[in-house]
Amino acid sequence: MGIEVKKANIETEEKFPGEIIPAGNGGNIVVSKLDDVINWGRKHSLWSLYFGTSCCAIEMMQTGASKTDYSRFGFEVARVTPRQADVIIIAGTITVKMAPVLRRLYDQMAEPKYVIAMGACAVSGGPFYFNSYSVVRGADHVIPVDVYIPGCPPRPEALLDAMFELQNKISNESMRHRVNNNPVDGFDEGTTK
Amino acid sequence: MGNQQFLADKIRTQEYHLNMGPQHPATHGVMRMVLKLDGEEIRDVEPVMGYIHRSIEKMSEHITYKQIIHLTDRLDYLSSHQNNEAVALLVEKATGIEVNDRIKVIRTIMSELSRIASHQLWWAVMGMDTGALTTFFYGFRDRELINDIFEETCGSRLTMNYSVIGGVRYDLHENFVKRVKDFIVHFRKKLPEYDQLLSNNVIFRKRTEGIGILTKEQVIAFGMNGPTARASGFVCDIRKKIPYSAYDRVHFEEIMATEGDAFARYKVRILEMWESMRIIEQLIDDIPEGEFKVKTKAVIKLPAGEHLQRVETARGDFGVYAISDGKKNPFRLKFRSPSFANMHGLNKMSEGTKIADLVVNFSTIDVVVPDIDR
Numbered sequence: 001m002g003i004e005v006k007k008a009n010i011e012t013e014e015k016f017p018g019e020i021i022p023a024g025n026g027g028n029i030v031v032s033k034l035d036d037v038i039n040w041g042r043k044h045s046l047w048s049l050y051f052g053t054s055c056c057a058i059e060m061m062q063t064g065a066s067k068t069d070y071s072r073f074g075f076e077v078a079r080v081t082p083r084q085a086d087v088i089i090i091a092g093t094i095t096v097k098m099a100p101v102l103r104r105l106y107d108q109m110a111e112p113k114y115v116i117a118m119g120a121c122a123v124s125g126g127p128f129y130f131n132s133y134s135v136v137r138g139a140d141h142v143i144p145v146d147v148y149i150p151g152c153p154p155r156p157e158a159l160l161d162a163m164f165e166l167q168n169k170i171s172n173e174s175m176r177h178r179v180n181n182n183p184v185d186g187f188d189e190g191t192t193k
Numbered sequence: 194m195g196n197q198q199f200l201a202d203k204i205r206t207q208e209y210h211l212n213m214g215p216q217h218p219a220t221h222g223v224m225r226m227v228l229k230l231d232g233e234e235i236r237d238v239e240p241v242m243g244y245i246h247r248s249i250e251k252m253s254e255h256i257t258y259k260q261i262i263h264l265t266d267r268l269d270y271l272s273s274h275q276n277n278e279a280v281a282l283l284v285e286k287a288t289g290i291e292v293n294d295r296i297k298v299i300r301t302i303m304s305e306l307s308r309i310a311s312h313q314l315w316w317a318v319m320g321m322d323t324g325a326l327t328t329f330f331y332g333f334r335d336r337e338l339i340n341d342i343f344e345e346t347c348g349s350r351l352t353m354n355y356s357v358i359g360g361v362r363y364d365l366h367e368n369f370v371k372r373v374k375d376f377i378v379h380f381r382k383k384l385p386e387y388d389q390l391l392s393n394n395v396i397f398r399k400r401t402e403g404i405g406i407l408t409k410e411q412v413i414a415f416g417m418n419g420p421t422a423r424a425s426g427f428v429c430d431i432r433k434k435i436p437y438s439a440y441d442r443v444h445f446e447e448i449m450a451t452e453g454d455a456f457a458r459y460k461v462r463i464l465e466m467w468e469s470m471r472i473i474e475q476l477i478d479d480i481p482e483g484e485f486k487v488k489t490k491a492v493i494k495l496p497a498g499e500h501l502q503r504v505e506t507a508r509g510d511f512g513v514y515a516i517s518d519g520k521k522n523p524f525r526l527k528f529r530s531p532s533f534a535n536m537h538g539l540n541k542m543s544e545g546t547k548i549a550d551l552v553v554n555f556s557t558i559d560v561v562v563p564d565i566d567r
Contacts, residue, residue, distance in 0.1 A: 051216065053223045053245050054563045055270040058314070058351055062340075065317075065333030080218040093563075098223060098244045101215055127264065131252045153351055 016040065035174050042086075042112070043170040044074040046163070049085035049105065053092030056119040056153040060091040063156035075163055082106070087114040087166065088143075089159070093121035093128060094136045106143040114170070116162050117145045120152040127152065206232045211548075215244045219322055219552040222562030226551075233547050238540045246566040253526040258284050258493050259358055261526065265513075266352035268528060269564040271311040272506035274303045277356035279513045282437055283502035284358045287495045287517070294439070295483040296360045298476050301439040302373070303343075303355060304504075305469040309380070310339040311507035312462050312469075315559045319459065320391050322556040323400050328391055335383055338376050342369065358493060360486030373477050377470050384466060392463065401456040405542035405554040408453060415537040419509020420461045421558045422535075425453035431505035443475045455550075458557040492521050508532055508559055532564035 017040045018032025052060055063070050070076060079085040082105045094102055106113070117139045120126025125137035139145055146169060147162045154162075214225035223244040229237035249268065253261045258280070265276035278300055285292060317332025340350045345366040347353040355362050391397050407417075412425040422429050430447040432440045448464040450457035495517035503512045509531030516525040535558045542554045 050218055055267055055351060057222065058270060061329075062333060062337070065337075066330050067334070067337045080216075082216075092222075093245060093247055095244065095246055097246065098215065101223075101244070105216060127267065128247050128252070131255045132248045133251065134246050134248045155350065 038175065039171050039173055043167040045077075045086075046075050046114070046166070047077045047079050047084060047086045048075055049082050049088045049109070050078045050080050051088050051090060051102075051105065053090075053094065053098065054121070056091035056122070059153045059156055060089055060118065060159060063159045068156040068160060070160060070163065073160070073163065073167075082108040083110065085109055086112070087116060089116045089118055090122040090139045090145075091118045091153075093126070094139050094142060095134050096136060097134070099136050099142045102139070103142050112173075114147075114166055115139070115143055115145045116147045116149065116159075116166060118149045118159060118162070119154055120150060123148045123150060208236060213551075214241075219555065220562070221318065221555070221560060224555075224560070224562050224565070228548070228551070230548070235543045235546055235548065235551060238543050238551065240536055240539065242566050244566065245563050247563070249567050250526055250528060254523060257521050258495065258523070261523075262357060263352075263354050265528070266354050267563060268530060268567060269506055269508060269511070269532065269561045270351055271314060271561055272304075272307050272508065272511075273352050274300075274307040274355060275504050275506040276511060277354060278304060278438070279502050279504040279511055281356045281358050282504065283500055283513050283515060284493060284495065286502060287500045287515075288493060290359050290487060290489060292360060292487055293483045294481040295485060296487070297439040298480050299361050299365060299485065300356055301443070302473055302476050302480075303347075303353075303361075304438070305472050306339050306342065306373070308507045309466050309469045310336050312466050313339075315462060315507075315556075316387060316391070319556045320397075322552050323397055325391060325394070325397065328387075331383075331386065331390065335380060338372075338379065342372050342376065345369065345372070357486070359489040360484070362486075364485040365480070370477055370480070373473060377474060377477075380466075380470065384463075387463065392459070398456065400550075400553055401459055401557070402454060404455045404546060404550050405557065406452070406454045407538055407542055411541055412453070412538065415541070416534045417509070417538050418534060419505070419507075419531050420448070420465060421458055421509065421538070423448060424450045424457035424461045426451045429510065431503050431510050435503060437502075437504060439476060440472075443472045445472050455553050455557045462559070494519060494521050495523070503529075506531060508561065508564070509535065528567055530564045530567060532560040532562070533567075536560055536565055 017036035018030055021029045023029050064076065117123050121128065122139045125135050128135040129137060136142060147165050149158050149162045151158055208229055208231050211228045211230055213228055214220045215223040225241040225244060227239040227241060228235055249264050253264060262277050262280050265280055266273040268276055313332045313336040317329045320328025343353055344350050346363060346369050347355040407425050409426045412422045412427045418429045426449060433447050445468045448461045448468060450461050497517055497519040500515045501512060503510055511531055512529035514527040514529060515523045518524045538558065539554060543551045
């Protein structure tokens, strides 16, 4: 007798989404949905653009460093050029002078592209919401944002959580009707508050 | 040799401009530089600032002195404690608030911990800029221990907002002394590893030695300060010259070098970490008893006139200059930031060097871009 040890449920997203049937002649037959396979590949190889403007960049670097190592989840390839990146992590304040640069970086990225607004400044202007003449009140005035992380600066664990949220979002996408973000055309600079 | 000279005379090159930044990994944020190049040699570096200008000085004119402190965290976020302390000391000096020894000692320990954390991050990134990725993981591994200490006492990891007018925000956590001692024991073992890994590396030495030389006269003329200026032999440590908090009761050496090159700037920062540990060790054993915060008025008004307070952050001389007209908010508040002053030396440093050396030079002056733009 004794205690029955239950096998841990390892039915996680990391498994290949589909059924693999041995064909008998050494090969395999894969039965799956195309959406699932594409999303599965896409969400585990998110390459982020190194875009740190201020304090949050330090916590972003910390997330990639020893203690909370985000390469465990497939985010470790930080690119410095937007043409090779899938996701922008906006780590820091966006000012009026920086906003056109951010917009250009976003436009240069290849589809599908995602945006994480990290920290209070990128979410809403944060501590610079009142009385500041040069801060854009939230990065979503410039480019569409998928995931927001509050905090000033957010902890590395919060950034990891946001990345998981982005993975969840990607796994629910469909080729037929993609989640359309309604890109912000001719962004307003959002300085009149 | 003669052949090369012949070629150099024959082949004419044209001066051209290259834009570096604002989105560039080696500019530590959003610095933009317009380079005038002749072949690969740099003729002129023109920094273009303002990409992270957040109008902190103007905002400060609308809020009270107690509220200003939280904005100074965001200037130089790697030495946020020293920035907080500068404003707190300014108001305490102007209004005659006396703080007790406990507060002074706590502030000094926190400042030195910040300095170590800042230099660790600089070392990690410096290695990365010269092509050694391992330093990034070593530096951040040790930095995380200091972040944990800060988090326990201050409630925050990076922007602590811990020093307030008349003291510190919270009392020390019961684990504080033990954890700081543990950290010192740990880091005294780890710091020689830094030397083994990077300082004595042949490639690193060749990339830094003799690169970006500034003389003492040039350093003074540009108004540079902090470790960057001390590497050229300019005695400028505010902790020694105008001691504040508990710096007058501790023994430490002002680290100096005379070479003025990139490696000297590197060496000074590494040795400063040893000195910071020495300062903490002198204070940590007997932190005086007492209140952690002196009672102050709810609304603090500075007497009319001009007030100045200087502190030594991890980057150099940080000055807060306030003009008050007797109201609860300043008429004008100016932050004299060390990164902005050190930035001026970059052009002289990089003259005649290659683009790859510019990255090294930029890394060794250790600027924080929001501190330049404010």
